[in-house]
Amino acid sequence: MSTPSSAATLLAPVSGRRRTTDLIMRGLLGLGTVIALIPLVLVIYYLFSRGLKGIGSGFFTTDPTGNFLGDPGGVKSAIIGTLEIVGLASVIAIPLGIGVALYLVEFGKKTVFAQIVRYLVDVMTGVPSIVFGLFVYITLVTTKFGGASFTGYKGSFALALLMLPVVTRSAEVVLGLVPEALREAALALGVPRWKVTLKIVLPTALPGLITGSLLAVARGMGETAPLLFTAATVNGTTYNLGQRMNSLPAQIYADISQPNNDIVNRAWAAALTLVVLILVITLIARVAARRSRVS
Amino acid sequence: MSSDPITREPKQEIPMSSTEADPPETRTDPAAAGASASGAAAVSAPPGHSMSVRDVNAYYGDTHAIKGVSIEYKANEVTAMIGPSGCGKSTLLRCLNRMHEEIPGARAEGQILLDDTDIYGPGVDVVSVRRAVGMVFQKPNPFPTMSIFDNVAAGLKLNGVKGVDMKERVEKSLRGAGLWDEVKDRLSSPGIGLSGGQQQRLCIARTIAVEPRVVLMDEPCSALDPIATLKVEDLIHDLKQEYTIVIVTHNMQQAARVADTTAFFLLGDMVEHAKTEDIFSNPKDSRTEEYVTGKFG
Numbered sequence: 001m002s003t004p005s006s007a008a009t010l011l012a013p014v015s016g017r018r019r020t021t022d023l024i025m026r027g028l029l030g031l032g033t034v035i036a037l038i039p040l041v042l043v044i045y046y047l048f049s050r051g052l053k054g055i056g057s058g059f060f061t062t063d064p065t066g067n068f069l070g071d072p073g074g075v076k077s078a079i080i081g082t083l084e085i086v087g088l089a090s091v092i093a094i095p096l097g098i099g100v101a102l103y104l105v106e107f108g109k110k111t112v113f114a115q116i117v118r119y120l121v122d123v124m125t126g127v128p129s130i131v132f133g134l135f136v137y138i139t140l141v142t143t144k145f146g147g148a149s150f151t152g153y154k155g156s157f158a159l160a161l162l163m164l165p166v167v168t169r170s171a172e173v174v175l176g177l178v179p180e181a182l183r184e185a186a187l188a189l190g191v192p193r194w195k196v197t198l199k200i201v202l203p204t205a206l207p208g209l210i211t212g213s214l215l216a217v218a219r220g221m222g223e224t225a226p227l228l229f230t231a232a233t234v235n236g237t238t239y240n241l242g243q244r245m246n247s248l249p250a251q252i253y254a255d256i257s258q259p260n261n262d263i264v265n266r267a268w269a270a271a272l273t274l275v276v277l278i279l280v281i282t283l284i285a286r287v288a289a290r291r292s293r294v295s
Numbered sequence: 296m297s298s299d300p301i302t303r304e305p306k307q308e309i310p311m312s313s314t315e316a317d318p319p320e321t322r323t324d325p326a327a328a329g330a331s332a333s334g335a336a337a338v339s340a341p342p343g344h345s346m347s348v349r350d351v352n353a354y355y356g357d358t359h360a361i362k363g364v365s366i367e368y369k370a371n372e373v374t375a376m377i378g379p380s381g382c383g384k385s386t387l388l389r390c391l392n393r394m395h396e397e398i399p400g401a402r403a404e405g406q407i408l409l410d411d412t413d414i415y416g417p418g419v420d421v422v423s424v425r426r427a428v429g430m431v432f433q434k435p436n437p438f439p440t441m442s443i444f445d446n447v448a449a450g451l452k453l454n455g456v457k458g459v460d461m462k463e464r465v466e467k468s469l470r471g472a473g474l475w476d477e478v479k480d481r482l483s484s485p486g487i488g489l490s491g492g493q494q495q496r497l498c499i500a501r502t503i504a505v506e507p508r509v510v511l512m513d514e515p516c517s518a519l520d521p522i523a524t525l526k527v528e529d530l531i532h533d534l535k536q537e538y539t540i541v542i543v544t545h546n547m548q549q550a551a552r553v554a555d556t557t558a559f560f561l562l563g564d565m566v567e568h569a570k571t572e573d574i575f576s577n578p579k580d581s582r583t584e585e586y587v588t589g590k591f592g
Contacts, residue, residue: 109399110399179436181432181434181436182436182438182439183397184394184397184432184436185432185436185437185438185498185501186438186449186453187394187397187425188392188394188425188429188430188432188502189425189426189429189449189450189453189454189501189502189505190422190423190424190425190426190427190450190454190505191422191449191450191453191454192422195453196453199453200438200440200453203440204438204439204440206440
């Protein structure tokens, strides 16, 4: 480096090897992404190609007939059951979960109690869904709580238990992202703490809270195990959560093992229905959240 | 100081022990109140309110951030607090409306009087202290979910104040903050859509909309460009007609431009508090001189 180098030598490639490494790494990452996409695309492909076959006339408007031969019927009772069971579970789990998260972020903070709650929520997130089903089965179903053994609302309880930690965890993260400056601004205006939480923190975090809650709803909708021994499976339609109730995952579980092509196709169609249902609910909530933010 | 901090004499306009439902005081004519308090002779009494800090210590956990500071903030004056980072000036500012205690592990001891009521006294509601002593922060922090109008009205709305013409108060506050002409046609658009300087003036409007007695400013211009800074400084000049202002600043030229008196802080102690021109041209303490002439800090 004794002689002053010209601009051309200064800006010359540092080494060919660096470029090659860069190229190879980019290629590998791209390849990895493609490999990860393959199963996703395949799931969607099979869902549509086989599911659409199963959707005939009366698929959404008739109940399963229960006949092994002939017309297997539709999934009306399962759709209604899923909506009602998950609906009740959401009504229980979402406010409760957000409430717990609010406590942890706004009031509990680093106290010992809050740390214990946090730890328990983490543990609960990892508990397999069938365990919640078993828990409700033992405490509410075998004891014939409320008169009947298997009922829709007991399925809701099991799902709510499953959804609660999911809601709490995601809500805690989102609420923690609300800038401290906003809380301080409101407090400095002489706004009491609870109003700061209610009128400033919650609205600011709303879009994120909705996303997290939807994640929990979607998770709850797809669960089979907690419903099998709480809400059970039936054929007929009921709107009453106090009775045995059908649900889409339970219907799929029952149908897919049948040695009858029509019934197996109905399982695929039910699966497609479930996925589309989750998609629609997500879209509606997203649009609603965007609306509320503008006003 | 009267022995009972919550006596309600006529001169004491701030209902310190107010409950939640209390609207924060429709303001009585300050001049009249001052006159009734100190007799007919006090016609020339300043309409504002003073604060005095008496032997205050503040801590963050084990860290002793403010070491027995006493200082007077005169009514309708701008007091600047300067000093190197970590000298405790912001901490002291936050003690003045009890925001200091919002930080986990932080606490303060001593007496801080607003007129002659100890804001740390028993029976004093921290919420009413903050309604009487407003604060503008370093970074503009308008509420992101609210429109310009709602941002200004936030303090009143969230405090459930009734019997106030919101539109009139919002306009008055925005005019007071020198922002009205720039935003009057888009009051319903989001507050975070404004530029940084406008956002800061929006925050000032939000603060004065609840009609506090004292306005605290924590480096209000440090995130602003020179033109926006100039506007805020002009605003401070106007605001002191109505409010007592305490401003923390890192910018010594700014202190020289806006403040009537300036206090120099170092390592949790107040070194010197005097008229601004004295601090900058004729400081008594050698450390003050070294700081204002740029020899350290």
